[in-house]
Amino acid sequence: MQRHRRIFLKWLGLGAGSLFLPTAWGQRYPSRPITLIVPWSPGGSTDLTARALAPTLEKILKVPVQVVNRTGGGGAVGHGAIAQARPDGYTIGIITLEVVLPPWVAQTKISADMFSPISLLVLNPVSIVVRKDAPWRTLQEFIDDLKRNPGRYKASGTAKWGSYDFARLGFLRTLGLKDEALPWVPTQGAAAALQELMAGGINVAFVAIGEAANLVRAGEARYLAFMTDSRFPAFPDIPTLKELGLDWTFASFLMAAAPKFTLPSVIDVLDKAFAQAVQEPEFVRFMQNANLVIRHLDRKQSLVFIQERAQAMNRVVQELGLKF
Amino acid sequence: MVWERLAALLGLGLGVLAWVLSSGLPKADGPGPELFPRILGTVLVLAGLYLFLAPARGPNPAGEGSGGWKAGLLFLLFLASPLLVPRLGLAPSAALVAGLATLVYGETWPRALLVALGIWALAYGVFVRLLGVPA
Amino acid sequence: MNAVSWDVLLALFLGSFYGAVFGAMPGLTATLALSLFIPFALFMPPEVGLAAIIGLTATAIFAGDMGAVMARIPGTPASAAYTEEIHDLAQERGATYALGISAVFSALGSLVGTGLLVVGSLGMAAVARQFSSFEYFWLVLLGVISGVLGSPHLLKGALAFALGMLLATIGYDPALGNPRFTFGQVNLLGGINFIVALIGLFGLSELLYQALGKEPLLPRPPSSLLRGSFTAYLWEPLRLALRERWLFLRSAFLGTFIGFLPGAGSDFAAWISANLKRTAGGSREQVVLAGTSANNAAVAGTWIPALSLGIPGDTLTAIVLGLFLTLGIRPGPELFSKNLGLVVEIYLVFLLASVLIMPLVGYMGALAAGLATRLPRKVLLGLIAGVSLIGVYAINNNPFDLYVAALLALLGLLLRLGDFPLGQVVLGLVLGPLLEQHLMVSMIKTHWNLLSFFERPVAILLALANLALVGSLLWLRLRQWQRLRALRNLAQPDREG
Structure with missing residues (x-):
């Protein structure tokens, strides 16, 4: 079923692509308004980023860029709208981490390979947070305790199979532990998880660095480690998992993407526009204040990045034997 | 009270459906996703059964009007709207539905046209232009 | 005090009017209004943008009553x-009197x-930080x-309630994160x-109901709109406020308290407060004033955890917090020490x-309602x-939602005809x-140890509150029923037994 659908889409995409080839040559791209689809509701980080970028993109591309929220279906409706749009470069969107999370992909039948990445825009690394009075001073102490008492402590950060759940699963996998060693308590998001952490309902929270920053600055909570490649500028004292010998990074991301089979030349134009837009001082200030970390990768690197992420998540699923 | 029995029957049916469908849900150790729908299903079955067999005698709502066909037409109009929006765009579809609904209620042509125009202006001016709802 | 400038006043007024328009129109929620305003707010100084937002959120909830008065369609869920x-x-x-009650008690609340x-x-x-899922469970x-015991007919209320809850189980389940009852429909995943x-x-169900030729359900035009209605609009509700001061105070305090619990906003506050009065057999005026003073009090209440902890009290304050962060304002205890001027301005x-x-x-x-x-x-x-x-359509920009609404309209019509409570x-x-x-x-946290619901002090307190509520409501209903039966016995025999 899924396969038929894929083939059908591929055929549809090829047809549309060849149909629009002459126009793409005949006219300079872009020559009419561009629609930027946001699969999440207004006011969220994806929406805010898109709306902050749109005016600059308009200036660079010299055509109107209209931000459209296509919400519902847990992000499936909007992502589907991007993937199934006509691949002419006039309908693009911002895709999120969900497209590489195996449970979401299995449920929605939408996967990373249905998109042509334009630019990675935002990378929000995840942190391991504990309460200020937690018994562990360092991550190593926590890991030792966890190995001695598997299943004793509980973690949360989002819904079951949500983004931060995979941050935990990957962390456990690198430790050689199973899913049950640190059970996941499903909550409705980072704010709810931090509330549970404060109220003593859970022992560890896996949330984005920015989401816990207020509690940490107020002295109510502590970061044990970040799942970043290198130290995080705003908190230079917090070690990364890699430094501690654990090869695992995790971040939620926002990526500008077009439907598959969009012409590479068109994507190049868009990629350059995004690259320029994310450097605007106003946008940089906006993102800093929103605790969102700008990380631009060009279209080729973005493709490598998203494929690597999809493989890493699938590896976690296979090695832990997860069923969903 | 035929309507009351019908609604009770619907509740009963949905309760049974909740039980049947929840048996196909993935299992957790201990009660899982099926627990809550089953509680609700039980409530629906019990309440529906009781209300079906012994309908409550509340204040009788106004007797049967003659407008069954009107309601039917309106419902068809509502059902047609999701087919209209992707083809005609939001503003024309909303205007069409509002105008036709006004006619179904028995209003005159000019007024229905006025309603359609007003809704078109609202949909186009405020939503499509100002708020960027895709047409 | 230089905290309130003319810019701020103008922003407050414009924001309020914008909020009132969005709140009064069904389908346009305060959340939508706020989200669409955020991009504009980014280009304003923080105090001006915040003034507009406060005006917007405060009036949108109140204006939601207008749709209810005019067309029996609540403008906002609250x-x-x-x-x-x-x-x-x-x-x-008359609509003026109803809106007067709504305005006066919204303002007071x-x-x-x-x-x-x-x-x-x-x-x-x-206090709020002590709440974990156990306390929330008892509170919900x-x-x-x-809600169940507050409906006119217990079983009908229970059936309607269970129907609503069952509809809400569609989508991802909260325990395992798998889709439930979606019938393979991607649009239903969420x-x-x-x-x-x-x-x-x-x-839509009201539209169908009206098409059946039932009695007209629109308010009669107020007789003399300007002069005469002023008494109905301000004076009579104010006298009511004086008469019902304790009920009002209780509702407003309850509303604020529910508002400040993270995640529970003004709609929840209105439900609890109105239902408490309804089950106690309150008059229409009392139910309305309990609800409308609670939901407006809750608007301010949701800002308490948002300002002091950076944890949103509801979806609106969640959006406001997003704006705070983009403007470089950091909520939390340090806001009060570093940015006291702004805090004072928010209060003002x-x-x-x-x-x-x-x-x-x-x-x-x-006036607009009269027109x-x-x-x-x-x-x-x-x-x-x-x-x-x-x-x-505008909620998700998804035509599929129109099918959902049409089917629910049919369900609503059936329930309405069968005299089931739609609320x-x-x-x-x-x-x-x-x-x-x-x-x-709660259960996943404790491996299905049911006793854990009674282990935390606040949880025990809330559990007892539940018990007290069930007891007193059943007692009230029983008394009502006895009185009704006594009346029926007197009024024999033309009543069908």
């Missing part, structure tokens, strides 16, 4: 709790909420119990959108919004059809997911 009462009131005593916001931003936050159960359901159940704007803006904008709304009732009924119904359709379906839609979420989270 008005759904007492839609039927306020609409009946408008039918009986907001005033109390503002007072508590000032006092409690630091102190109450410490309080809402469920009062569940049925609450606002889409609201418009379908209340708005809340004060102004409740004392000045709400009655003013409310009066403009009352709208002069439209021919059939024209108004046609307009409602159009606006509902736009509203349903309970909506209540189930709101509370069902919360109840299941907190139940499953």
Whole structure:
């Protein structure tokens, strides 16, 4: 079923692509308004980023860029709208981490390979947070305790199979532990998880660095480690998992993407526009204040990045034997 | 009270459906996703059964009007709207539905046209232009 | 004090008017209004943008009552709790009087909420932080119990309630994160959108009901709009306020308290407060005033955890927090030490919004309502059809939602014809997911140890509150029933037994 659908889409995409080839040559791209689809509701980080970028993109591309929220279906409706749009470069969107999370992909039948990445825009690394009075001073102490008492402590950060759940699963996998060693308590998001952490309902929270920053600055909570490649500028004292010998990074991301089979030349134009837009001082200030970390990768690197992420998540699923 | 029995029957049916469908849900150790729908299903079955067999005698709502066909037409109009929006765009579809609904209620042509125009202006001016709802 | 400049006043006024328009129109929620405003707010100085936002959120919740008065369609979910009462009131005593009650008690409720916001931003936050899923569970159960026992017919209420909760189970389940009852439909993965359901159940089903030729359900035009109605608009509700001061104070305090609990906003506050009064057998005026003072008090209440902890009290404050961060304002204890001027300004704007803006904008709304009732009924119904359709579509920009709304309209019509309470379906839609979420989270945390619900002091307290509520409500119903039977015995034999 899924396969038929894929083939059908591929055929549809090829047809549309060849149909629009002459126009793409005949006219300079872009020559009419561009629609930027946001699969999440207004006011969220994806929406805010898109709306902050749109005016600059308009200036660079010299055509109107209209931000459209296509919400519902847990992000499936909007992502589907991007993937199934006509691949002419006039309908693009911002895709999120969900497209590489195996449970979401299995449920929605939408996967990373249905998109042509334009630019990675935002990378929000995840942190391991504990309460200020937690018994562990360092991550190593926590890991030792966890190995001695598997299943004793509980973690949360989002819904079951949500983004931060995979941050935990990957962390456990690198430790050689199973899913049950640190059970996941499903909550409705980072704010709810931090509330549970404060109220003593859970022992560890896996949330984005920015989401816990207020509690940490107020002295109510502590970061044990970040799942970043290198130290995080705003908190230079917090070690990364890699430094501690654990090869695992995790971040939620926002990526500008077009439907598959969009012409590479068109994507190049868009990629350059995004690259320029994310450097605007106003946008940089906006993102800093929103605790969102700008990380631009060009279209080729973005493709490598998203494929690597999809493989890493699938590896976690296979090695832990997860069923969903 | 035929309507009351019908609604009770619907509740009963949905309760049974909740039980049947929840048996196909993935299992957790201990009660899982099926627990809550089953509680609700039980409530629906019990309440529906009781209300079906012994309908409550509340204040009788106004007797049967003659407008069954009107309601039917309106419902068809509502059902047609999701087919209209992707083809005609939001503003024309909303205007069409509002105008036709006004006619179904028995209003005159000019007024229905006025309603359609007003809704078109609202949909186009405020939503499509100002708020960027895709047409 | 230089905290309130002319810019701020202008922003407050414009924001309020914008909020009133969005709040009064079904399908346009305060959340939508705020989200669309955020991009503009980014280009304003923080105090100006915040003034507009406070005005917007404060009046949007109040203006939600207008839709309920005019067309029995709550403009925002927060008005759904007492839609039927306020609409009946408008039918009986004129739209101006109904809107007057709404405006006066919204303003007063907001005033109390503002007072508590000032006092409690630091102190109450410490209490709220003790709440984990156990406490939430009991609190939500309080809402469920009062909703079921508060309906006119117990079993019908329970059935309507369970229907709403069952509808809300569609989508990802909170325990394992798998889709439930979606029938393979990707559009249903995230569940049925609450606002889409609201418009379908209340708005479209009303249109169908009217088509059946039932009695007209639109308020009669107020007799003398300007001079005469002023008494109805301000004077009579104020006298009511004096008469019902304890009920009002209780509702406003309850509303603020529920508002400041993270995640529970003004709709929940209105439900609890209105239902408490309804189950106690309150008059329509009392139910409406309990609901409308609670939901407006809750608006200020949601800002307490937002300001003092950086944890949003509801979806609106979640968006506000997003704006705070983009503007470089960091909520939390340090906000009070570093940015006290801004905090004081927020308090002052809340004060102004409740004392000045709400009655003013409310009066403009009352005038507009008077004008709208002069439209021919059939024209108004046609307009409602159009606006509902736009509203349903604009929530997600997804045509699929129109099917959902149409089917729910049919369900709503059937329930209405069978004399089932529609409000309970909506209540189930709101509370069902919360109840299941907190139940499953609590149980997963403790490996199905049921005793854990009674281990924390606040949880025990709330459990006892539930027990007390069930006991007193059953007792009330029993007494009502006995009185009814005594009356029936007197009025024999023409009543069918």
